Amino acid sequence: MPRILTWSSLQLLESSIIDNLPQEAGVYRLSYKSADGPYYVFYVGQADNIRERLTQHLNGINTNPCVTTYIKNLKCYFVYTLIAESNLRKDIERTNYDHFKPKCNVQMPAGNFIDINYN
Amino acid sequence: MTLGIALFAKDNTAIIASDKRITGGTTFMSTHGDFVEKIHKITDRCALTLAGDAGIGTSIIDLFLKKVKIELTTQGVQDIPIKEVAEIFRSVAVESYEKWFGQMSMKDWVENIKNQVIPFFRVLLVGFDKKDGGELKKGKILDLSSHNRFAPSEITINFAAIGVPNIAQYLLYRFYKEKQDEVATASLAAFCIQETSSQDGSVGEQFQIASFSDKKPFEFYSNIKIEEIKQRCNELKTELEIALFPSQRVEEKTSEGNQNTLSTTESSDPAAK
Numbered sequence: 420m421p422r423i424l425t426w427s428s429l430q431l432l433e434s435s436i437i438d439n440l441p442q443e444a445g446v447y448r449l450s451y452k453s454a455d456g457p458y459y460v461f462y463v464g465q466a467d468n469i470r471e472r473l474t475q476h477l478n479g480i481n482t483n484p485c486v487t488t489y490i491k492n493l494k495c496y497f498v499y500t501l502i503a504e505s506n507l508r509k510d511i512e513r514t515n516y517d518h519f520k521p522k523c524n525v526q527m528p529a530g531n532f533i534d535i536n537y538n
Numbered sequence: 539m540t541l542g543i544a545l546f547a548k549d550n551t552a553i554i555a556s557d558k559r560i561t562g563g564t565t566f567m568s569t570h571g572d573f574v575e576k577i578h579k580i581t582d583r584c585a586l587t588l589a590g591d592a593g594i595g596t597s598i599i600d601l602f603l604k605k606v607k608i609e610l611t612t613q614g615v616q617d618i619p620i621k622e623v624a625e626i627f628r629s630v631a632v633e634s635y636e637k638w639f640g641q642m643s644m645k646d647w648v649e650n651i652k653n654q655v656i657p658f659f660r661v662l663l664v665g666f667d668k669k670d671g672g673e674l675k676k677g678k679i680l681d682l683s684s685h686n687r688f689a690p691s692e693i694t695i696n697f698a699a700i701g702v703p704n705i706a707q708y709l710l711y712r713f714y715k716e717k718q719d720e721v722a723t724a725s726l727a728a729f730c731i732q733e734t735s736s737q738d739g740s741v742g743e744q745f746q747i748a749s750f751s752d753k754k755p756f757e758f759y760s761n762i763k764i765e766e767i768k769q770r771c772n773e774l775k776t777e778l779e780i781a782l783f784p785s786q787r788v789e790e791k792t793s794e795g796n797q798n799t800l801s802t803t804e805s806s807d808p809a810a811k
Contacts (some may be wrong), residue, residue: 445788451773451776453770453771453773454589454766454767454769454770454773455721467684483783484783485780485783488776488779488783489776490781492772492775492776492779493772493773493776523780523783525783525784527640
């Protein structure tokens, strides 16, 4: 049985939205909307503080150049799920990485693949 | 200058794209507004884009379109093969040049173009020829330039660019794929124009695109479709930029005893460490 996670809706990556997020730990994905319709994931991550980390991405702080390029060039979106337990966050991040094969994750995240839902 | 591109997508679809900026050599550039129409419909199965002296070019194209119309009426048809179209263009262009600039030997003609005594002007024709003497199905691109007295030069690949073609040709050779869908192919043409524009002010960022096929008549892209194409251009630009960033590399274990060092220790969140 997959572990059932509560993912947020897809939201625009902009400060007015990020500023209202909880300051809690969680796992997130960044994506852009392609001209042909689908949203493509380009980065997955996890953080002790989702709001702070997404703000860093938006402002190019502690963010790799690949993520910065996507955010600079395209309208980007995010989803997240709040997860307090550190090891579980790492497992979910790794599972997201295996599933979405994001272009901007330069190295494979720590953690193990687990059975989860993605939306 | 200009950048005009003609290329083929899947389903025998011809795409023709051009920027919309007018320039007078290095004398002036209409950077305040890119509004010039450089794509002309000839028939529902044939079109052209021009580069060079826009004034002379437009005068000749006006005469040429009238002559094509007469030819269609005379033959009682809607379309004629691109090679016939090219021949009409050549005869109109040469006749006009000789009328306006005097009779010239080929040697004088070439010298005069080279020394800018008479204006330079070039078109790409894209359309269809008869296949096995039958229907208009064989896609072709022809290049007609004042440099060689408008002799139709057949392009032997599925794309061509005129005007300021260097960056476009690099991108086309790198990214053009045969039988790719129309939107992706049109996006590549638009991307060529935008990238050239970013490096060369004589090519405008704004562009127009039209398409047609052996089954679908000539049509300019709507503003909505152009906006979609622009978004795709941003995606292509992003793809090109991120292609230069390092990707994950896994070291192979060697006889010297190196370990397989696939890292599993990276956290994407420095703050989480």
